[in-house]
Structure formats: C-alpha cells, structure tokens
Amino acid sequence: MSKLTPAASLEAEAITSKERGQWALIARRFFRHRMAVASLIVFVLIVAFAFIGPLLWTWDYKIHPEIPPRVSPSLDHPFGTDQAGRDMLGAAMRATAQSLKVAFVVALGSTVIGAIVGAVAGYFRGWVDAVIMRITDILFVIPFLAIAAAIAGAIGTGTRWYHMAFILAIFGWLNTARAVRAEVLSLREKEFIEAARAAGGSSWHIITKHLIPNTTSVIIVSATLQIAFAILAESTLSFLGLGIQSPDTSLGLLIQAAQGFAFNEFWYLFYIPGAMVILIALTVNFVGDGLRDAMDPRQTMVRR
Amino acid sequence: MNAMLDTPQAQSAPVIAGRNLVKEFPVRSKGIVRRRVGAIHAVSGVSLEIGSNETLALVGESGCGKSTTARLLMNLIEPTSGEVVYEGRDLTRLSRKQMRPIRRDIQLVFQDPMASLDPRMTVFEIIAEPLRVHGLFKNGGRERVNALIEIVGLNAEHRNRYPHEFSGGQRQRIGVARALALQPKVLMLDEPVSALDVSIQAGVINLLEDLQEELGLSYLFVSHDLSVVRHIADKVAVMYLGKIVEEGTTAQLFAGPAHPYTQALMSAIPLPDPRKERARERIVLEGDVPSPSNPPSGCRFRTRCPLFKTLSEGQQRKCIDLEPPLRSDHEGQTRAACHYAAPKQLV
Numbered sequence: 001m002s003k004l005t006p007a008a009s010l011e012a013e014a015i016t017s018k019e020r021g022q023w024a025l026i027a028r029r030f031f032r033h034r035m036a037v038a039s040l041i042v043f044v045l046i047v048a049f050a051f052i053g054p055l056l057w058t059w060d061y062k063i064h065p066e067i068p069p070r071v072s073p074s075l076d077h078p079f080g081t082d083q084a085g086r087d088m089l090g091a092a093m094r095a096t097a098q099s100l101k102v103a104f105v106v107a108l109g110s111t112v113i114g115a116i117v118g119a120v121a122g123y124f125r126g127w128v129d130a131v132i133m134r135i136t137d138i139l140f141v142i143p144f145l146a147i148a149a150a151i152a153g154a155i156g157t158g159t160r161w162y163h164m165a166f167i168l169a170i171f172g173w174l175n176t177a178r179a180v181r182a183e184v185l186s187l188r189e190k191e192f193i194e195a196a197r198a199a200g201g202s203s204w205h206i207i208t209k210h211l212i213p214n215t216t217s218v219i220i221v222s223a224t225l226q227i228a229f230a231i232l233a234e235s236t237l238s239f240l241g242l243g244i245q246s247p248d249t250s251l252g253l254l255i256q257a258a259q260g261f262a263f264n265e266f267w268y269l270f271y272i273p274g275a276m277v278i279l280i281a282l283t284v285n286f287v288g289d290g291l292r293d294a295m296d297p298r299q300t301m302v303r304r
Numbered sequence: 305m306n307a308m309l310d311t312p313q314a315q316s317a318p319v320i321a322g323r324n325l326v327k328e329f330p331v332r333s334k335g336i337v338r339r340r341v342g343a344i345h346a347v348s349g350v351s352l353e354i355g356s357n358e359t360l361a362l363v364g365e366s367g368c369g370k371s372t373t374a375r376l377l378m379n380l381i382e383p384t385s386g387e388v389v390y391e392g393r394d395l396t397r398l399s400r401k402q403m404r405p406i407r408r409d410i411q412l413v414f415q416d417p418m419a420s421l422d423p424r425m426t427v428f429e430i431i432a433e434p435l436r437v438h439g440l441f442k443n444g445g446r447e448r449v450n451a452l453i454e455i456v457g458l459n460a461e462h463r464n465r466y467p468h469e470f471s472g473g474q475r476q477r478i479g480v481a482r483a484l485a486l487q488p489k490v491l492m493l494d495e496p497v498s499a500l501d502v503s504i505q506a507g508v509i510n511l512l513e514d515l516q517e518e519l520g521l522s523y524l525f526v527s528h529d530l531s532v533v534r535h536i537a538d539k540v541a542v543m544y545l546g547k548i549v550e551e552g553t554t555a556q557l558f559a560g561p562a563h564p565y566t567q568a569l570m571s572a573i574p575l576p577d578p579r580k581e582r583a584r585e586r587i588v589l590e591g592d593v594p595s596p597s598n599p600p601s602g603c604r605f606r607t608r609c610p611l612f613k614t615l616s617e618g619q620q621r622k623c624i625d626l627e628p629p630l631r632s633d634h635e636g637q638t639r640a641a642c643h644y645a646a647p648k649q650l651v
Contacts, residue, residue: 022425022426022429025426025464190419191414191415191416191419191420192419192420192421192422194380194412194414194420195412195414195420195421195479195482196422196433196437197380198378198380198407198411198412199407199411199433199434199437199438199482199486200403200404200407200408200434200437200438201433201437202437205437209433210422213422213424213425214422214423214424216424295424296424297423297424297466297468298423298466298468
C-alpha cells in the first residue's frame with residue numbers, strides 16, 4: 001500500500017515518525033477498514049439514540065394515562081404504544097440504554113478479568129495455574145441460571161442494571177480466561193519472551209507488553225461474544241423475572257412483553273427491539289473484526 | 305608446551321567465566337504424582353572463560369548443550385551446580401533483583417530472527433524495550449534507538465515497520481541492535497547466522513566483527529559451522545554430549561585437532577579446491593548421538609569414535625572405565641579430552 005506513494009510516505013515519516021506510536025499506527029489501520037468504520041458509525045448512532053434520545057423525545061418509558069393503548073405507529077408515537085399505554089419509542093430508548101450498559105460492563109469486566117487471570121495462569125504455570133484453572137472449572141460446572149437466580153433473589157425486588165452486569169460478569173470471564181491461557185501457554189515458549197527476560201523484564205512487563213498484546217485476537221473475539229451473551233442472558237433473566245423489572249425496561253423485557261405479537265398487527269412491538277438486539281450484536285462484531293485486524297500487523301490490509 | 309598454551313589466557317583476566325557448570329533437566333513420569341524418573345544431562349561440567357574483546361566459539365552438533373551453556377552463562381536458567389563469575393561475583397547466587405542491573409552487561413542474540421522479535425511491536429519499540437525496562441528511555445532513548453538502527457546498517461526511516469516486513473538478515477540486525485541497546489560488555493550469540501542464507505551470513509558476521517572492534521565487546525559465539533567459526537573466533541571449544549572435548553585458540557585447533565570428534569567435524573568442512581577436496585581424508589561418524597539421559601560411561605564419545613574401533617581391548621577398557629580429562633600433554637597444541645589424543649592436520 002505504501003508502495004503507491006513512496007515519496008510522500010517517506011516524507012511523512014521523516015516528519016512524523018518520531019511521534020507515531022503503536023496506537024497511532026493501529027488507529028490508522030482501523031480507519032482503513034470500511035466495514036468496521038461504517039459499523040462504528042451505526043453503533044455510535046445507537047448509543048446516541050439510547051442516551052441522548054430521551055432528552056429530546058416528549059415521552060419517557062413509563063406508563064402515562066394520557067397515552068392511548070395499542071396505537072399503531074404514527075407521528076405522535078413513531079413506534080406505536082403498547083397495551084398498557086407506553087410510548088414505545090421512549091421505551092425502546094430506555095431499553096437500549098439499559099441493555100447497552102449491562103452488555104458493556106459485562107464485556108469490559110469479564111474481558112479484563114479473564115485476560116489477566118488467563119495470562120497469569122498460562123505464564124506462571126505450576127501450582128498458580130492449577131489453582132486458578134480448578135476455580136474456573138468449578139464455576140463452569142455450576143449451572144449458570146441457578147447461581148444467577150440465587151444472587152438475583154438475594155438482591156431482592158429492586159434488581160438494577162448494575163446488579164445484572166455483576167451477575168453476568170461472574171460467569172463471563174471464564175471462557176476468556178480459558179482461551180487466553182491456552183494461547184499464552186504456546187506464546188510463553190517463544191524466543192521473544194526469552195529475549196524480554198534476558199533484557200531484564202519483569203513478569204508483569206512480559207505479561208502486559210508481550211503476552212496480552214499477542215492474544216488480542218482471542219481477547220477481542222471473546223469480548224464481542226460477551227456482548228451478545230450479555231444481552232441474551234439479560235433477556236433470559238428478565239424473562240424469568242430475575243433481571244431488570246418493570247417499570248424499568250430492557251430489550252429482553254420488551255421482546256418478552258411482545259411475545260405472541262410477532263405475526264399479528266402488533267408486529268412492531270416485537271420486531272423493533274429484536275432488530276435493535278441484532279443491530280447491536282452485528283455492529284459490535286464488525287468493530288471487533290476491524291480492531292483485531294488493525295492490531296495484527298501481519299494482516300494484509302486490502303481496501304474494502 | 306603448557307606454558308605456551310597458558311599465556312594467551314593468563315594475559316587478560318576473563319570478563320566472564322563459567323566453572324564446572326552442570327545442568328540437568330528432570331524427566332518426570334506422567335500422571336498426577338509426577339515422580340522424577342531420570343534426568344537429561346544437558347551440560348555436564350563445562351568450564352569456559354571469555355576475555356575482554358575476545359570471541360570464544362562454542363561448537364558442536366545439535367543437542368550437545370551449546371545453547372544451554374550460553375543461557376547458563378547469562379543466568380537465564382539456573383544451573384544444577386557450578387558457578388558463573390562476572391566482575392568477581394557468582395551470578396548464580398544473585399536474586400532476580402540483584403541480577404537486573406547485571407542483565408544490562410550481558411545480552412543475547414537469538415538464532416531465529418523471526419521468533420525472537422515480537423510480531424506486534426514496531427522495530428523502534430523492539431529496540432527501545434531494553435531501555436524502557438531499565439528506565440533509561442527518558443534521557444535520550446529516542447536518539448539512542450535511532451542511532452542503533454543506523455549502526456546495524458538499517459534505514460532509520462523503517463523504524464515504524466514490523467518485523468515481518470524485513471528479510472532474515474535485516475531481522476537479525478534488529479536483534480543485534482536490541483542486544484546492543486544497553487551497551488553490554490558481553491554478547492551471547494546463539495547461532496546468530498545459521499538461519500540465514502550464506503550470502504547474508506557474511507554481512508551479519510562482518511557487522512559483528514566491526515561492532516566488536518568499535519565497542520570492545522566479548523562474544524560467546526555458539527555455532528555448528530566451523531568455517532564461520534574459523535573466520536570470527538579467537539578461541540574455540542568443541543562440545544559433545546554436554547562436555548567440552550577439545551579447546552584451544554583457533555589457530556591451534558585448525559592446525560591440528562587432537563580429539564577424534566573434532567577431527568571428524570574438521571573433515572566435513574568443504575574445501576574450495578576440488579583437488580584437495582578429493583584427496584583429503586574423510587572421517588565419517590556412524591550411529592546416532594547417545595541419549596543425554598543415559599550417557600555412555602567413561603569417554604562419552606567412544607560409542608561413535610573411529611579411533612576407539614582401532615584400539616586393542618586393553619586400550620578400549622580405559623575408554624570405557626575412565627573419563628578422559630582435558631589434557632595438553634599430547635603432541636598437539638590444544639587441550640583435548642581423549643586418552644589417545646594425537647593431532648592430525650585436516651584443513
């Protein structure tokens with residue numbers, strides 16, 4: 001790619017190369033990935049819809065006596081209203097916001113915990129590895145719903161979105177930790193790790209500067225999967241009455257409330273929150289793909 | 305004879321010395337209780353001395369413990385016994401924290417220039433890493449890295465590129481630049497050119513020689529290529545199955561190798577003159593290297609030794625029962641670990 005304009009790129013390097021760090025290079029590569037950039041834009045719009053939208057729209061997500069129930073989409077209520085007299089546009093905004101918050105806290109928390117735990121286990125091996133991996137094994141065999149229900153039940157009736165995020169994050173990091181550990185086990189035998197040790201690098205230096213950057217593809221893939229997992233798991237728990245509760249709302253709760261409407265005149269109650277879940281999962285996946293490619297310098301960047 | 309041999313070593317005190325280094329890797333049984341069932345004797349009692357501004361070559365076939373010896377000297381792996389003396393201190397007794405400042409003085413260049421560079425780091429970051437680790441990057445690290453890139457013969461404009469964008473020879477230069485970043489006194493070169501094409505080898509070898517002259521470095525040059533060793537080394541030590549079987553200055557060793565194993569290695573060096581090549585004596589070793597987990601008694605080389613087969617039974621007994629020490633009381637000029645050492649001119 002740089003061959004197209006050798007003179008220009010050389011000049012640019014002579015001026016800027018001193019300050020162009022690793023991250024600037026990654027950003028440059030990311031912004032060449034068209035699908036990822038388009039997805040990022042859509043995703044930012046969804047976030048704006050969820051968090052800025054409520055400030056601009058007349059109705060919020062609550063039930064108001066002056067809203068007529070079961071109104072088809074119109075200018076007053078673009079997404080229609082539900083049987084209880086709720087403006088569905090306001091509800092969709094709130095629901096998206098709540099689901100996004102849960103999904104991102106889960107993805108971030110479980111990825112950070114999973115990456116560090118997995119890297120530590122894989123790097124130190126021996127008894128450290130044995131203890132950590134047995135703990136994850138035990139958490140794996142406990143039925144997820146049973147534990148989630150137990151914790152949600154203990155919290156009581158006022159389950160908020162951060163409770164949900166916490167419950168889901170407890171289970172989310174297990175897969176990431178396993179995948180990262182497997183990758184690190186093979187990486188730690190590479191010579192560049194020995195080179196870092198020969199230079200006097202500490203274990204922490206090796207883990208954060210070499211092992212985790214070299215597992216980014218695994219980490220990003222599992223982080224994007226976490227987001228989909230979190231949204232679905234949150235819906236499941238809300239459906240069972242263990243998640244976010246009415247009058248507050250989430251995408252899962254909206255879909256659950258609209259079950260049975262998928263094939264009749266109230267279809268919009270079902271498909272709008274459904275489409276939102278798909279759109280979030282899809283854009284996050286594309287952004288994740290773009291990030292993974294941008295961070296892997298060996299990927300040949302073909303214009304897309 | 306003895307006095308003459310000792311003079312070159314006595315003149316300069318060694319910069320770094322390994323004494324009676326032994327490294328055994330445990331072999332463990334499978335299952336939950338991993339009992340120790342044996343040991344791989346990777347290095348069995350190796351002593352080496354490297355003087356300042358001197359190149360000591362360590363030669364031997366694959367798996368004879370050359371690389372392990374280099375890592376023992378760097379204190380990257382802990383020896384089973386023996387000591388490494390650097391600046392009057394035994395490195396093997398130091399804690400990790402005490403070892404860190406010394407790491408700056410002893411650096412390593414790897415065999416495989418692809419595997420030894422982090423694929424996710426730019427060249428600049430790779431060379432800057434040792435400086436960052438030791439907190440030296442803040443004052444003038446940027447200029448130092450750029451200067452290093454130029455010193456090893458790369459274009460400083462390429463500092464934002466990644467290792468995979470370079471050829472093998474260029475990558476090895478990056479590895480050398482990284483090793484030089486901390487201004488070391490000793491470089492351990494672990495087969496630095498054996499992964500490169502012959503045409504590229506010459507460039508890297510010349511670079512190493514120039515650097516040694518300019519910076520006053522000491523090299524431990526691990527190799528299995530005797531023609532490269534002859535070119536670069538001042539002293540040579542030949543290893544077989546974890547032991548040094550012969551050592552001497554390069555001139556002495558190539559003039560008359562006294563150990564049958566060295567002779568066999570020498571007879572395999574290709575000669576440029578086809579007439580000489582046809583006329584020369586070829587010593588071909590038969591059989592495989594014995595397992596380092598169960599080395600032969602007495603002389604470790606006797607199972608493949610061409611000389612051993614020609615000996616009488618009484619003489620063979622000695623090889624089987626007695627381990628030959630490194631000795632110089634034979635006709636040649638080197639120190640050879642063979643009961644029946646006799647020099648032979650081969651190249």
